[in-house]
Amino acid sequence: MSITEDEVGILLTAAGQAPSMHNTQPWRFEIDGPVIDVLLDTDRTLPVADPANRLVRVGLGAAAFNLRVAAAMLGHETTLAIDPDPAVPDVVVRIFLSSRNTPVAGLSSLYGELGRRFTYRGPMVDAPISPWLMQRLSEAAKAEQADLAWLDQEQRARLGSIIRAADDRDVHEEDRLQERDQWIGGDRDSEGVPNSALGPLPARPAAIRDLAAGADHPRRGTAVFESAPIIAVLGTVQDDEQAWVRAGLALERVLLMATSHDLAASFLNQAVEYPPLRDQVRSLIGRDTWPHLIIRIGYPAEATGLTPRRPWQETLNRRAR
Ligand SMILES: Cc1cc2nc3c(=O)[nH]c(=O)nc-3n(C[C@H](O)[C@H](O)[C@H](O)COP(=O)(O)O)c2cc1C
Structure with missing residues (x-):
């Protein structure tokens, strides 16, 4: 064939x-x-x-x-x-x-x-996700040998302080700022995250990640974000190269199923990009899994922009093995 x-x-x-x-x-x-x-x-x-x-x-x-x-x-x-x-x-x-x-x-x-x-960086409607649907999303992660941990109120509060520590490092570490600058902000037509997809800035402190933190990008409005964000952490028992790929298979299965139920998601991944903070997230979820994605999920309240892609022809190696 x-x-x-x-x-x-x-x-x-x-x-x-x-x-x-x-x-x-x-x-x-x-x-x-x-x-x-x-x-x-x-x-x-x-x-x-x-x-x-x-x-x-x-x-x-x-x-x-x-x-x-x-x-x-x-x-x-x-x-x-x-x-x-x-x-x-x-x-x-x-x-x-x-x-x-x-x-x-x-x-x-x-x-x-x-x-x-698509990754939706705007505010969510203050509405719950049904337990049935949460269960289905957890099962989607499990089908790829990953785990989805839904955070309760106390865990969300603890996560908030880990995220603040990450945000602080995000805006002070020069090499990270430079690397983000290569990919984030401005007008982009085939890769990276353009201004139009960054979403509004929070009018009040909120559980979001501003991917452009530390850089000055014009044309961004503000919005009031949901008061009780729904957050799930996707993890795997192992933390080796194969498990990382499995986390990606699980992530996309979860996101596509969420999309089929009109849910949208964005990520608070600053907290798992710094190893000591990632350890804190690991103990916060209280399960024997390594966190890879901190997913904020819910029903989107407004429209936001999309990221572009390269034409598929540019991603194909024509040589045969
Ligand atoms: C491993 C991983 C980590 C990510 N971390 C973040 C993040 O911390 N904040 C964020 O806003 N988006 C994050 N994203 C979303 C990407 O920015 C997004 O997938 C990319 O810009 C393509 O846009 P799309 O998801 O709208 O197609 C992450 C995506 C992946 C796969």
């Missing part, structure tokens, strides 16, 4: 819609017959904020999940191997497609959500 050129476009467009830290889109793809390799693009890493490529690997996992969803819609079963070949360390995920010619139930139903999902 081999993949047609039309299918390549559909698959790689889907993969490229995945979330990635600072929208660096740290992926490249190689296709050989029925095999798609997801490679780490070493020119698109964040050496200061993410020296071990942990969060880069989360993004690659999310892109791999989107590939599975698009393949399912096209009628292909998929099996997936993480770090399949020690001789080729840049290949982070290998996906094998097999034909069945009818859409694969379950995964294919998420295809319509790929283009609807």
